[in-house]
Amino acid sequence: MSHATQSQDRSRDTHRRSDMMFWLQGRLSQIVIAPSFFAILIVVYGFILWTGYISVSESRMLPNYEFAGLSQYERLWSMTRWHIALKNMFVFGSLYIVCSLVIGIFLAILLDQRIRMEGALRTIFLYPMALSFIVTGTAWKWILNPGLGLQKFVRDLGFDSFTFDWIIDRDMVIYTLVIAAVWQASGFVMALFLAALRGVDQEIIKAAYLDGASLPRIYTTIIIPSIKPVFLSAIVILAHLAIKSYDLVVAMTAGGPGVASDLPATFMFAMSFQRNQLGVGAASAIMMLVTIMAIMVPYFYSQLREQTHD
Amino acid sequence: MATLNISDIRKSYGANVILNGINIDLEHGDFLVLLGPSGCGKSTLLNMIAGLESIDSGEVSIADRVVNRVHPKDRDIAMVFQSYALYPNMTVGKNITFGMQRRKIPKAEQEKALSHVAGLLQIENLLDRRPAQLSGGQRQRVAMGRALVRDPHVFLFDEPLSNLDAKLRGEMRTEIKRLHQRLGATIVYVTHDQVEAMTLATQVAVMKAGEIQQYGPPQEIYAKPANMFVAGFIGAPAMNFIPATVTVDDAGGYGLIIQQSDARGGDICLSLKDYETSDLSRYLGHEVILGLRPEDISRYIQNGAAAPDDIFTCQVDVVEPTGADTLITISLGGKAVTARFPPKHAGTAGDEIVVHFNMIEASLFDAKTQDRI
Amino acid sequence: MIDVNYSAGRLSFSHVLGRGFIYGCLIFCAVIYMMPFLIMLSTSVRPLAEIKSGTIIAFPREITFDAWTKAWGEACIGTKCSGLSSHFWISLKVVIPSVLVTTILGVLNGYALTKWKFRGANLVFGLMLLGCFVPFQAILLPMAQTLGVFGISNTPFGLALVLTLYGIPFSTLFFRNYYVSIPDDLVKAATIDGAGFFSTLWYIIVPLSPPIIVVNIIWQFTNMWNDFLFGASFSNGDGQPVIVALNNMVNTTTGVKEYNVDFAASIIAALPTILVYVVAGKYFIRGLTAGSVKG
Numbered sequence: 001m002s003h004a005t006q007s008q009d010r011s012r013d014t015h016r017r018s019d020m021m022f023w024l025q026g027r028l029s030q031i032v033i034a035p036s037f038f039a040i041l042i043v044v045y046g047f048i049l050w051t052g053y054i055s056v057s058e059s060r061m062l063p064n065y066e067f068a069g070l071s072q073y074e075r076l077w078s079m080t081r082w083h084i085a086l087k088n089m090f091v092f093g094s095l096y097i098v099c100s101l102v103i104g105i106f107l108a109i110l111l112d113q114r115i116r117m118e119g120a121l122r123t124i125f126l127y128p129m130a131l132s133f134i135v136t137g138t139a140w141k142w143i144l145n146p147g148l149g150l151q152k153f154v155r156d157l158g159f160d161s162f163t164f165d166w167i168i169d170r171d172m173v174i175y176t177l178v179i180a181a182v183w184q185a186s187g188f189v190m191a192l193f194l195a196a197l198r199g200v201d202q203e204i205i206k207a208a209y210l211d212g213a214s215l216p217r218i219y220t221t222i223i224i225p226s227i228k229p230v231f232l233s234a235i236v237i238l239a240h241l242a243i244k245s246y247d248l249v250v251a252m253t254a255g256g257p258g259v260a261s262d263l264p265a266t267f268m269f270a271m272s273f274q275r276n277q278l279g280v281g282a283a284s285a286i287m288m289l290v291t292i293m294a295i296m297v298p299y300f301y302s303q304l305r306e307q308t309h310d
Numbered sequence: 311m312a313t314l315n316i317s318d319i320r321k322s323y324g325a326n327v328i329l330n331g332i333n334i335d336l337e338h339g340d341f342l343v344l345l346g347p348s349g350c351g352k353s354t355l356l357n358m359i360a361g362l363e364s365i366d367s368g369e370v371s372i373a374d375r376v377v378n379r380v381h382p383k384d385r386d387i388a389m390v391f392q393s394y395a396l397y398p399n400m401t402v403g404k405n406i407t408f409g410m411q412r413r414k415i416p417k418a419e420q421e422k423a424l425s426h427v428a429g430l431l432q433i434e435n436l437l438d439r440r441p442a443q444l445s446g447g448q449r450q451r452v453a454m455g456r457a458l459v460r461d462p463h464v465f466l467f468d469e470p471l472s473n474l475d476a477k478l479r480g481e482m483r484t485e486i487k488r489l490h491q492r493l494g495a496t497i498v499y500v501t502h503d504q505v506e507a508m509t510l511a512t513q514v515a516v517m518k519a520g521e522i523q524q525y526g527p528p529q530e531i532y533a534k535p536a537n538m539f540v541a542g543f544i545g546a547p548a549m550n551f552i553p554a555t556v557t558v559d560d561a562g563g564y565g566l567i568i569q570q571s572d573a574r575g576g577d578i579c580l581s582l583k584d585y586e587t588s589d590l591s592r593y594l595g596h597e598v599i600l601g602l603r604p605e606d607i608s609r610y611i612q613n614g615a616a617a618p619d620d621i622f623t624c625q626v627d628v629v630e631p632t633g634a635d636t637l638i639t640i641s642l643g644g645k646a647v648t649a650r651f652p653p654k655h656a657g658t659a660g661d662e663i664v665v666h667f668n669m670i671e672a673s674l675f676d677a678k679t680q681d682r683i
Numbered sequence: 684m685i686d687v688n689y690s691a692g693r694l695s696f697s698h699v700l701g702r703g704f705i706y707g708c709l710i711f712c713a714v715i716y717m718m719p720f721l722i723m724l725s726t727s728v729r730p731l732a733e734i735k736s737g738t739i740i741a742f743p744r745e746i747t748f749d750a751w752t753k754a755w756g757e758a759c760i761g762t763k764c765s766g767l768s769s770h771f772w773i774s775l776k777v778v779i780p781s782v783l784v785t786t787i788l789g790v791l792n793g794y795a796l797t798k799w800k801f802r803g804a805n806l807v808f809g810l811m812l813l814g815c816f817v818p819f820q821a822i823l824l825p826m827a828q829t830l831g832v833f834g835i836s837n838t839p840f841g842l843a844l845v846l847t848l849y850g851i852p853f854s855t856l857f858f859r860n861y862y863v864s865i866p867d868d869l870v871k872a873a874t875i876d877g878a879g880f881f882s883t884l885w886y887i888i889v890p891l892s893p894p895i896i897v898v899n900i901i902w903q904f905t906n907m908w909n910d911f912l913f914g915a916s917f918s919n920g921d922g923q924p925v926i927v928a929l930n931n932m933v934n935t936t937t938g939v940k941e942y943n944v945d946f947a948a949s950i951i952a953a954l955p956t957i958l959v960y961v962v963a964g965k966y967f968i969r970g971l972t973a974g975s976v977k978g
Contacts, residue, residue, distance in 0.1 A: 029799030383877035395868035399890035409876035
């Protein structure tokens with residue numbers, strides 16, 4: 001073998017090896033992410049399809065994959081309990097979002113005024129976020145219990161006719177859930193907005209101040225409008241929490257009195273695991289999913305598009 | 311032996327053509343500056359030489375070896391980044407020796423190379439600090455140290471000075487030039503700053519929209535720009551572009567007529583007898599663009615000798631002193647024209663002055679193709 | 684932050700009044716926010732008789748830790764009376780490995796999605812991101828059946844697996860958004876220096892990651908520790924995590940209702956997450972808000 005072919009061989013060898021390495025380097029990131037991606041593909045998207053399938057099957061107590069058309073959905077929508085749950089969802093969701101936003105922004109603006117002890121106050125406002133809904137629910141359940149908590153406390157102070165028994169009142173019980181949920185989430189909203197307020201361009205604020213604008217005016221006309229994206233983020237996150245909220249209802253009212261404080265999440269669990277109505281449970285889960293996705297997909301689409309524009 | 315050879319490199323993302331047939335040939339010791347506005351493909355080209363970006367077609371060879379499919383670390387190159395890209399979690403010393411560690415070079419050798427480079431760049435006292443504790447200029451030095459320690463075949467610089475303030479930029483420019491002269495290294499240097507290109511390069515490639523517009527020594531590019539883009543991109547203040555019409559004078563020599571709208575002294579006639587292209591018959595009676603650098607317009611001061619050709623009277627619109635020179639704006643052929651005068655010749659706004667065009671240095675461009683005639 | 688408050692001539696009477704109002708509001712709100720926890724704490728150390736004679740909103744006249752020992756070791760959950768302790772350990776056993784695994788996967792996924800972008804990386808990220816917001820009710824039934832098929836339903840391993848799987852999207856989101864802000868040039872420089880995919884990750888990226896690792900650990904730990912839905916669906920009896928056990932304890936209807944024990948148990952169950960917040964909450968706010976604002 002001549003010297004030339006030898007070196008050619010060697011160069012072909014290194015070529016092949018470097019080709020292999022190029023391929024591997026280019027694919028490594030895909031290989032690394034593949035397990036997570038396919039796991040999510042199965043346990044999120046695959047399982048959603050599966051649930052969707054159950055929702056159009058004959059399933060009652062046990063899965064039964066005979067196709068049943070939309071009969072489970074018809075049954076779902078004919079149930080008074082589902083309509084109560086939906087109405088509660090609407091009342092609870094909108095009050096929860098609005099109150100958390102208002103209180104959260106209010107606290108954020110107050111904390112933005114160069115406050116001493118800001119760190120400690122922030123921790124106090126945020127700690128409910130660390131608690132389990134079960135813990136929160138248990139605490140508020142007894143605090144709002146008329147014979148044990150707030151009502152008894154005020155009556156003992158001498159106001160004998162004071163009444164605050166929402167938690168056992170069919171018409172009012174849903175508002176007690178709002179109180180507990182807002183207590184838990186408003187600190188988180190505060191943290192979101194505080195970070196956003198700190199990110200506002202200081203020069204604009206100085207310019208407005210030099211123009212003679214008062215502090216409240218600066219907030220309403222300049223700062224709040226400039227952090228609009230945070231409103232969107234906060235609303236989306238809160239809406240998502242509201243629709244998923246399950247633990248709080250279980251711990252605080254267990255859906256009662258009767259089914260007066262049922263939410264779709266508790267409805268779904270009750271149908272699937274207690275009432276032997278797997279199909280109806282699946283149908284309600286799909287309704288929840290559709291609602292959340294109707295909020296989330298446009299939001300993510302706009303966010304991702306914004307990012308690629310940058 | 312060619313140190314770096316690039317032949318017919320192409321790259322596109324979908325329908326978006328990034329590089330459209332680039333050819334470059336560098337000898338050992340050349341300092342090539344890739345110059346162009348952002349988005350012209352110069353950084354992409356540099357990344358391809360480094361091996362950080364894939365090549366659609368064409369070949370890159372370093373030291374006569376095709377490296378298209380060679381890993382960056384095996385290409386015998388080193389790179390200095392615009393952001394310096396110093397590893398924030400490592401000390402300066404670790405930053406510089408990280409590459410040697412990866413290549414399993416013995417500790418003693420690493421130490422030797424480190425102290426040599428640190429001495430060269432005068433950063434011995436910084437070796438134990440972290441990048442966050444350094445000033446911009448110091449970071450720049452460390453980034454260069456990381457490249458120098460590799461002693462590569464080709465150095466790649468990606469806009470290394472654009473994050474520095476003006477004074478430091480000037481100093482580091484001189485430093486890079488000194489290093490180049492001392493090490494005799496081959497360098498490819500990307501920038502959008504034409505001053506860096508002029509001062510540092512032995513060869514300049516002016517790029518636009520994925521193509522090399524002109525390739526040559528900086529002085530040639532400055533004096534004889536290949537088209538109006540290059541002419542306008544190089545030089546500050548930019549070259550003046552004045553629309554004019556080609557004529558023939560009585561003696562059969564070509565000339566230019568610039569129409570003056572305000573008719574002060576009528577149209578201006580300029581002689582083209584010294585222009586490099588002698589046959590302008592194609593353009594006779596057509597409009598062309600006269601390109602004239604500000605320093606090629608001077609004030610004519612009567613001194614008893616016979617008046618030269620190519621002088622005429624005009625009015626000063628704006629006077630901008632810059633210290634060493636004063637920039638004068640006059641109106642010519644309906645366009646604002648900038649001239650660079652010594653301060654004592656400047657006069658004040660509103661003055662009527664006589665100016666002289668140094669037509670030996672003039673460039674002519676085709677009005678349609680914008681190419682040099 | 685507005686520092687115009689401090690400019691000259693602003694220290695007038697109305698300014699002092701304004702500051703007073705701000706501090707007043709903040710302190711009032713702080714008291715309200717603290718109140719439920721203080722009530723829980725106070726009730727948990729009062730004897731049951733004292734509570735029954737009054738309300739749960741009161742300072743303890745007599746302090747006793749009986750309720751705490753009972754909640755920890757003796758309280759009845761359903762028919763079994765051995766307190767929360769065993770469930771507390773089960774929670775730790777389930778949550779700690781899950782947090783570690785999601786953190787490691789988050790690092791890998793975030794790194795792969797940002798520093799070695801491939802065609803379709805954005806789609807992969809988008810699909811995983813949407814996974815953060817799927818209501819778990821929509822996957823509950825298939826998951827129950829799948830766990831049954833693999834014979835791991837009602838085991839700590841099965842629960843840990845479920846928590847880990849549904850923790851991946853959030854971890855990926857956190858690390859991806861953090862790594863996006865690390866300059867790509869660092870990876871290019873490391874590549875030229877001869878570091879490959881994993882050595883760049885190990886020598887360059889991981890040393891820069893502690894802030895986001897802290898955020899991820901806090902988030903995942905809190906979420907997994909506080910999880911109720913999966914715990915209630917995929918565990919039973921002795922295998923229940925502490926939050927599920929707490930709920931069962933509070934709702935156990937046999938015998939006398941012991942509010943002090945309920946509250947002591949609640950605090951015990953909440954202690955790990957509260958501790959995490961108080962110790963590392965500062966970093967959490969910083970990182971979490973950065974992540975959420977960027978979406």
